[in-house]
Amino acid sequence: MKGGLLILLATLSTVLLQPLHAADNRLVLTGSSTVAPLALEIGKRFEQQNPGTRIDVQTGGSSRGINDVRTGLANIGMVSRALKVSETDLTAHTIALDGIGIILHRSNPIEALSDGQIKAIYTGQIRNWHEVGGQDRPITVVNKAEGRSTLELFLQYFTLKSSQIKARVVIGDNQQGIKTVSGNFGAIGYVSIGTAEFEEQQGGAIKRLPMAGVEASIDQVRSGRFPLVRPLNLVVKGRASKLSQRFIDFAHSPEVHDIVEAQFFVPMEP
Amino acid sequence: MSKRNSLFQWNLDRLVVPPLAVAALICVAILLLVLAFLVYEASPVLVDGGWRVFLSDTGWYPLEGLFGLIPMLWASLVLMLGAVIIAAPIGLACAIFIKFYAPASLNKVFRLILSLLAGMPSVVLGLWGLTELVPLIAKWQPPGASLFAAILVLALMVLPTVALTSASALSAVREDLLAGAAALGIGRKAQVLGLVLPAARYGIWSGILLAMARAIGETMVVLMVAGNVVQYPHGLFEPVRALTANIALEMAYATDNHRAGLFASGLMLTLIVLVLAWAASRIVGRNQHG
Numbered sequence: 001m002k003g004g005l006l007i008l009l010a011t012l013s014t015v016l017l018q019p020l021h022a023a024d025n026r027l028v029l030t031g032s033s034t035v036a037p038l039a040l041e042i043g044k045r046f047e048q049q050n051p052g053t054r055i056d057v058q059t060g061g062s063s064r065g066i067n068d069v070r071t072g073l074a075n076i077g078m079v080s081r082a083l084k085v086s087e088t089d090l091t092a093h094t095i096a097l098d099g100i101g102i103i104l105h106r107s108n109p110i111e112a113l114s115d116g117q118i119k120a121i122y123t124g125q126i127r128n129w130h131e132v133g134g135q136d137r138p139i140t141v142v143n144k145a146e147g148r149s150t151l152e153l154f155l156q157y158f159t160l161k162s163s164q165i166k167a168r169v170v171i172g173d174n175q176q177g178i179k180t181v182s183g184n185f186g187a188i189g190y191v192s193i194g195t196a197e198f199e200e201q202q203g204g205a206i207k208r209l210p211m212a213g214v215e216a217s218i219d220q221v222r223s224g225r226f227p228l229v230r231p232l233n234l235v236v237k238g239r240a241s242k243l244s245q246r247f248i249d250f251a252h253s254p255e256v257h258d259i260v261e262a263q264f265f266v267p268m269e270p
Numbered sequence: 271m272s273k274r275n276s277l278f279q280w281n282l283d284r285l286v287v288p289p290l291a292v293a294a295l296i297c298v299a300i301l302l303l304v305l306a307f308l309v310y311e312a313s314p315v316l317v318d319g320g321w322r323v324f325l326s327d328t329g330w331y332p333l334e335g336l337f338g339l340i341p342m343l344w345a346s347l348v349l350m351l352g353a354v355i356i357a358a359p360i361g362l363a364c365a366i367f368i369k370f371y372a373p374a375s376l377n378k379v380f381r382l383i384l385s386l387l388a389g390m391p392s393v394v395l396g397l398w399g400l401t402e403l404v405p406l407i408a409k410w411q412p413p414g415a416s417l418f419a420a421i422l423v424l425a426l427m428v429l430p431t432v433a434l435t436s437a438s439a440l441s442a443v444r445e446d447l448l449a450g451a452a453a454l455g456i457g458r459k460a461q462v463l464g465l466v467l468p469a470a471r472y473g474i475w476s477g478i479l480l481a482m483a484r485a486i487g488e489t490m491v492v493l494m495v496a497g498n499v500v501q502y503p504h505g506l507f508e509p510v511r512a513l514t515a516n517i518a519l520e521m522a523y524a525t526d527n528h529r530a531g532l533f534a535s536g537l538m539l540t541l542i543v544l545v546l547a548w549a550a551s552r553i554v555g556r557n558q559h560g
Contacts, residue, residue, distance in 0.1 A: 061522060140412050146519075147523030162333060169499065170497065170500075170511065176400070180400070184408040184413060185408070
């Protein structure tokens with residue numbers, strides 16, 4: 001029975017992993033779900049311009065991208081953060097930038113918060129808006145779920161540990177964050193700046209706060225002055241294969257800037 | 271098997287039996303495979319740190335090695351019970367109304383609406399909860415996304431399950447009982463309370479258990495409106511995270527032990543649903559024998 005089960009699992013895993021063994025005209029990308037939609041669109045255009053090639057994009061988080069590139073399951077890993085010291089065996093190619101900004105409900109009179117105040121709010125030392133000069137209203141801290149690279153970056157910037165944060169609402173993606181904040185007068189959250197800017201223009205009831213005195217806008221992310229920025233990377237191990245290199249070059253080229261901007265990210269100048 | 275079994279006298283049956291047996295085996299095998307898969311995927315944490323960490327750890331911070339599942343287990347159970355406590359009486363009242371009091375024209379419309387509500391995708395209900403109900407509660411008791419919001423939306427979701435299963439349980443009560451009661455001059459109210467409800471009680475209970483299984487397995491709604499903060503449910507307006515929402519929130523980003531921990535919470539959830547299904551089948555079985 002146990003042997004039979006193992007055989008079955010082995011068969012299953014072979015079948016499931018089959019598509020990951022890349023052929024010459026085929027690239028497999030795995031990793032960050034932030035980069036995946038971007039890579040998917042770039043891949044479609046790449047396929048159109050290079051008939052016969054196929055770009056497979058699968059999500060699973062930045063860590064999976066790193067693992068898969070190391071084990072050879074993927075040709076290119078998608079990683080939505082800078083590489084760590086322990087990852088110097090890999091080469092990162094940044095194709096776009098994404099800023100992370102603090103958002104409040106539009107009706108909140110607060111115009112700016114210092115880094116220290118934000119940290120105090122997220123760790124539960126400040127619990128009411130009147131303590132930072134606002135109305136008498138309890139603060140609803142909106143945090144991201146464990147494992148998301150947005151959370152990782154936020155923690156890193158404010159030198160916090162996940163368990164120190166006293167959240168009142170935990171969200172998954174940016175859209176859920178924006179909907180939660182726009183439905184709650186006392187809420188504070190952090191989301192991708194591009195998405196927030198777009199929602200604000202569409203009339204969403206949110207507003208972006210400047211971070212360390214710098215306005216949270218796509219322009220400021222582009223200028224490099226905004227402090228909370230993450231690179232969206234394509235990662236390869238050692239020398240990239242010919243096709244991988246062509247895809248990475250293509251993802252850098254001005255030809256895909258419209259795709260990058262359509263997803264509210266900031267394209268990298270080559 | 272007896273050679274005199276008359277079913278096997280015809281060749282047609284001989285042809286039909288093997289495929290049917292295979293189909294039946296597949297059904298059973300799928301459940302066993304899912305269970306085996308869950309155990310296999312969860313095994314790194316089940317053996318590695320011991321399954322006890324799920325019960326003893328103080329919080330759920332998988333990246334820091336803390337895997338306490340109990341607050342989420344309680345949250346799931348409280349959500350389920352809360353939803354059913356609201357939905358069961360209303361659903362039962364709906365069923366009694368449809369069966370005994372509604373005029374024929376209204377009856378059809380009512381049933382149609384209930385069926386539509388039963389088929390409503392939970393993501394739509396969740397979206398409604400997130401954009402309409404939660405802001406409304408937030409104005410009154412921030413943060414809005416809370417146990418209360420999730421119980422309300424879940425109750426709305428399982429209400430048609432209770433109503434429709436109860437209605438069919440009421441319909442299954444033998445007509446001659448009612449005719450007999452009417453002949454004895456027993457009034458409608460006494461018929462319903464004294465005769466029909468006791469006769470249909472097993473069907474009603476299994477409908478309620480079905481609703482419970484649906485409520486505890488529901489993911490989208492609780493993910494969107496419950497707030498997802500891992501803590502014991504200690505207040506109606508406090509946010510909580512259910513086991514299902516935990517898996518949906520973190521699975522796409524989890525690796526190694528974090529991932530295995532999520533499979534362990536899936537295993538726990540599956541066991542709860544199996545217990546509910548077993549209880550429901552016991553009740554239905556008692557109905558058939560008694």
